[in-house]
Amino acid sequence: MTNPHFSSIRAVITLAIVPGLMLLGCASGSGSEHAVEENAVIHTATPEQIAATHSQAPIRGDSATLYVNGLGCPLCASNIDKQLLRLDGIKEAVVDLGAGTVRVGFDPSAKHPSPHDLSETVLDAGFTLVRIEQQ
Amino acid sequence: MTNPHRRLAGALLCTLSGAASAQEAMYTEAATMPSPGTLILREQVHYFKYGAHPIRQTDSTEQLELENMVYYGLARGLAVQLKVPVDWRWDEEADGGDEYDHGVSDLDVLFKWRIYQDDSGGINTLRLALLGGASFASGDDSDFSSGSINPHIGGVITKVWGRHGFNQDLMYIWNTGGDARDNFGGEGPDDAIEFNTAYLYRIAPGRFTSDSTGAWYVTAEVNGLYETNGDTELRFSPGLMFEGRTFGFELMAQLPLWNDLDERAELDLSLGIGVRFFF
Helix, strand or coil: CCCHHHHHHHHHHHHHHHHHHHHHHHHHHHCHHHHHHHCCCCCCCCHHHHHHCCCCCCCCCCEEEEEEECCCCHHHHHHHHHHHHCCCCEEEEEEECCCCEEEEEECCCCCCCCHHHHHHHHHHHCCEEEEEEEC | CCHHHHHHHHHHHHHHHHCCCCCCCCCCCCCCCCCECCEEEEEEEEEEEECCECCCCEEEEEEEEEEEEEEEEEECCEEEEEEEEEEEEEEEECCCCEEEEEEECCEEEEEEEEEEEECCCCCCEEEEEEEEEEEECCCCCCCCCCCCCEEEEEEEEEEEECCEEEEEEEEEECCCCCCHHHCCCCCCCCCEEEEEEEEEEEEECCCCCCCCCEEEEEEEEEEEEEECCCCEEEEEEEEEEEEECCEEEEEEEEEEEEEECCCCCCEEEEEEEEEEEEC
């Protein structure tokens, strides 16, 4: 004799998984045209550029552009600029969601942060720093 | 206007005048979280209309719930949520009488620990987080608090792909107290499994630019609840959400999709409104 609880569980699992898979299909399948357009920005880096993000030497110059992956929403932008502005030596952080970048301006009178500092701060904010361009 | 409805309108106005994280739908958890030291205040008001409750011996119940939520980033990949629900409830009893009650429901503490993250593009990300916490008796002597400590544990996966977002959560709740008479879903003496699926589609802007400071999303959720007494329920929840850099706004509804309920009332309809502030 079938336990009615198992029948309920089976029905619920079926009803939950089916729409779940349909939604996942929408997200990764039928929406791919939009996704291709949206994901024109996929930052990549050479091994040298990746290694450079671990450097402990202070960044020279007045500003730098951070190429960041995972910036999916406006609230993400606030997460990352708040974290960067807490770092010593940064006076401004401007997020460009379209380009997936953050331009940071350094305080000329303070010690500039290192690429390692910036990388760790971006990780703290919940994102991935791919490379840094110093200006 | 009757007294209960005047109170309901008053509570709504209070909330609107008074005042999660990113890509987070209304009822489904997400594997996103505030960064360390940052805080998100989220306020939601839900109106619920239920049918007859077999144990309460009521014909129908209306309930207004104000959910006060605070999310705080503790460390990299670790955040905590505190939820304080305040409820107002109006019962229409089978004998024709009315009953009104209000109170503070169980307080809920939930820790979220991100265990996997793959940021594969400027927007694209795939994240997985473990969820764990407990609800605690509020100390309120109304019918809303279970008077017990109820641990819960689960997980959530989030995928953002261009304009599309997908969240799936699963949570097991050990109910150590509770009263079947006051159970409207997961609050009774039986353990419960919650499982929610959310799909978000960004309707505007179609493509982020350097000037983008906000985005509009439509959301569709399937919210499931199984209780170990055999009661099971699926709800469909459409919604509309605006997310800016420091605040968000959301409208939501819930409709019954499928249920097999013997020991609690069926949901007829739920409507909700919410705001989020980022500090």
